[in-house]
Amino acid sequence: MGNTILKVNDLHVHYGSIHAIQGISFEVNEGEIVTLIGANGAGKSTSLNTVAGLLKASSGTIDFDGKSLLGVPAHKIVGRGMALCPEGRRVFLQLTVQENLEMGAFTRKQSEIADSIEAVYEQFPRLKERYKQIAGTLSGGEQQMLAMGRALMSKPKLIMLDEPSMGLAPILVDQIFDIIKELHKSGTTILLVEQNAQKALSIADRAYVLETGRIVNSGTGQALLHDDSVRKAYLGG
Amino acid sequence: MLDYLISGISLGSVYAIIALGYTMVYGIAKMLNFAHGDIIMIGGYAAFCTGYYLHWPVWLAVLFAVVVCTVLGVVIEKLAYKPLRNATSLAVLITAIGVSYFLQNVALLIWTSNPKAFPNMLSFIPYVNIGRIQITGTALGTVVTCIVVMVALTLFTDKTKMGKAMRTVSEDKGAASLMGINVNGTISLTFAIGSGLAAIAGVLLCSAYPTLMPTTGAMPGIKAFTAAVFGGIGSIPGAMIGGILLGVIEIFAKAYISTQLSDAIVFAVLIIVLIVKPTGLLGKKITEKV
Numbered sequence: 394m395g396n397t398i399l400k401v402n403d404l405h406v407h408y409g410s411i412h413a414i415q416g417i418s419f420e421v422n423e424g425e426i427v428t429l430i431g432a433n434g435a436g437k438s439t440s441l442n443t444v445a446g447l448l449k450a451s452s453g454t455i456d457f458d459g460k461s462l463l464g465v466p467a468h469k470i471v472g473r474g475m476a477l478c479p480e481g482r483r484v485f486l487q488l489t490v491q492e493n494l495e496m497g498a499f500t501r502k503q504s505e506i507a508d509s510i511e512a513v514y515e516q517f518p519r520l521k522e523r524y525k526q527i528a529g530t531l532s533g534g535e536q537q538m539l540a541m542g543r544a545l546m547s548k549p550k551l552i553m554l555d556e557p558s559m560g561l562a563p564i565l566v567d568q569i570f571d572i573i574k575e576l577h578k579s580g581t582t583i584l585l586v587e588q589n590a591q592k593a594l595s596i597a598d599r600a601y602v603l604e605t606g607r608i609v610n611s612g613t614g615q616a617l618l619h620d621d622s623v624r625k626a627y628l629g630g
Numbered sequence: 631m632l633d634y635l636i637s638g639i640s641l642g643s644v645y646a647i648i649a650l651g652y653t654m655v656y657g658i659a660k661m662l663n664f665a666h667g668d669i670i671m672i673g674g675y676a677a678f679c680t681g682y683y684l685h686w687p688v689w690l691a692v693l694f695a696v697v698v699c700t701v702l703g704v705v706i707e708k709l710a711y712k713p714l715r716n717a718t719s720l721a722v723l724i725t726a727i728g729v730s731y732f733l734q735n736v737a738l739l740i741w742t743s744n745p746k747a748f749p750n751m752l753s754f755i756p757y758v759n760i761g762r763i764q765i766t767g768t769a770l771g772t773v774v775t776c777i778v779v780m781v782a783l784t785l786f787t788d789k790t791k792m793g794k795a796m797r798t799v800s801e802d803k804g805a806a807s808l809m810g811i812n813v814n815g816t817i818s819l820t821f822a823i824g825s826g827l828a829a830i831a832g833v834l835l836c837s838a839y840p841t842l843m844p845t846t847g848a849m850p851g852i853k854a855f856t857a858a859v860f861g862g863i864g865s866i867p868g869a870m871i872g873g874i875l876l877g878v879i880e881i882f883a884k885a886y887i888s889t890q891l892s893d894a895i896v897f898a899v900l901i902i903v904l905i906v907k908p909t910g911l912l913g914k915k916i917t918e919k920v
Contacts, residue, residue, distance in 0.1 A: 483802055488798065496806075
């Protein structure tokens with residue numbers, strides 16, 4: 394494994410009066426797939442959104458690529474090499490597929506992005522077929538591919554995927570996970586948040602289990618797949 | 631008949647340029663900037679003071695007005711609206727009305743309530759004869775300016791990187807910031823463009839209707855807002871079509887029905903359009919598939 398690229402230490406986040414994240418610490422090393430699993434409302438998405446700068450941390454530290462991210466606004470984080478593919482996909486519905494990809498590369502030079510667009514189309518041939526289409530007319534699976542492609546357009550050192558399989562038919566879920574595995578193989582570092590714990594653990598190098606804003610368990614993906622408490626709580630026994 | 635149509639289109643073009651400002655700010659910042667009409671008035675005074683008192687050439691006076699309004703728009707956004715970014719839309723609306731009165735009263739202090747006779751800044755454009763119809767230089771200049779503005783804005787939002795960024799901010803501010811787009815900067819830019827357009831509208835309006843007072847911008851502002859809603863708020867071609875239709879309806883109503891009732895007729899048409907098509911003529915239908 395490579396060096397630690399993301400290190401979160403004793404992070405606390407409040408949503409108004411709700412103490413959503415209560416002192417979590419985790420790290421991601423270069424080349425790894427790390428997953429955060431947990432029930433709805435455990436704080437998985439909140440963690441990612443805080444790391445990406447969309448939410449403010451109350452206390453704790455977030456270090457990425459050797460530099461602190463605390464107080465850095467979301468739009469300045471992308472340029473440092475971190476992309477978040479947000480929950481619910483949030484593609485720009487009124488822009489075309491290609492325009493969505495261009496926006497993913499907003500922080501990069503115009504001259505560099507043509508190759509990246511081709512690379513994304515190679516990975517997601519469906520997007521190439523529909524490059525002129527308005528994103529709002531794509532199916533859920535295609536929108537997910539677009540959201541991932543868009544995140545990859547910034548050439549991130551770390552890509553964070555928030556519930557990429559949410560709301561998709563089983564066959565599409567398999568497809569999305571295949572793509573995640575491919576990304577991993579090609580050397581991309583991935584932090585994955587999933588409710589589908591079975592699938593997430595089976596592809597993850599390491600995993601953390603979140604419960605009501607705290608990390609209650611961690612280990613390699615395989616170890617947690619066979620852990621009794623994890624099996625009972627998240628894998629249906 | 632054709633004369634009325636031409637002056638309707640000319641008046642409508644002014645409404646259209648004001649409506650473009652309304653619609654852009656609404657589309658991106660999701661707020662109704664009710665002070666927009668008063669920025670027109672400030673633009674009028676800026677051009678008047680430099681062009682009339684200081685005898686600056688027309689182009690320079692107009693440029694000065696554009697700069698003044700652009701800066702004013704950005705400053706208003708920073709001071710009055712930005713702190714309310716997460717407040718209820720009602721709070722923002724009330725603030726905008728407050729800003730509107732503030733600008734009117736500042737103008738009252740500086741320039742008093744005595745109307746100023748605005749010189750026609752488009753008088754250098756010659757009139758044109760088409761058959762038996764004569765089109766004044768003012769009407770011609772106004773319509774051409776409107777078309778140029780609309781084409782430029784459409785190209786800007788459709789083709790340029792900043793324009794596309796604006797559309798992303800309009801749709802989803804959070805996702806836009808994840809792309810590395812500076813949302814606050816983009817909103818400032820929108821106000822800058824909208825207010826710069828207001829200055830141009832101010833010069834055009836006062837050139838055609840040469841009475842400049844602190845309340846000059848208020849009524850055209852409301853009407854242009856109506857035009858923006860009429861055409862479908864948030865839509866650039868909608869603002870253009872809405873503005874021109876409104877101008878034509880107003881002039882025809884004045885000519886054939888009643889001068890006093892013309893405004894009532896304009897708003898009645900708006901109400902009917904909204905009953906039949908609540909999103910306005912070219913209002914966007916949100917296509918969303920989950």
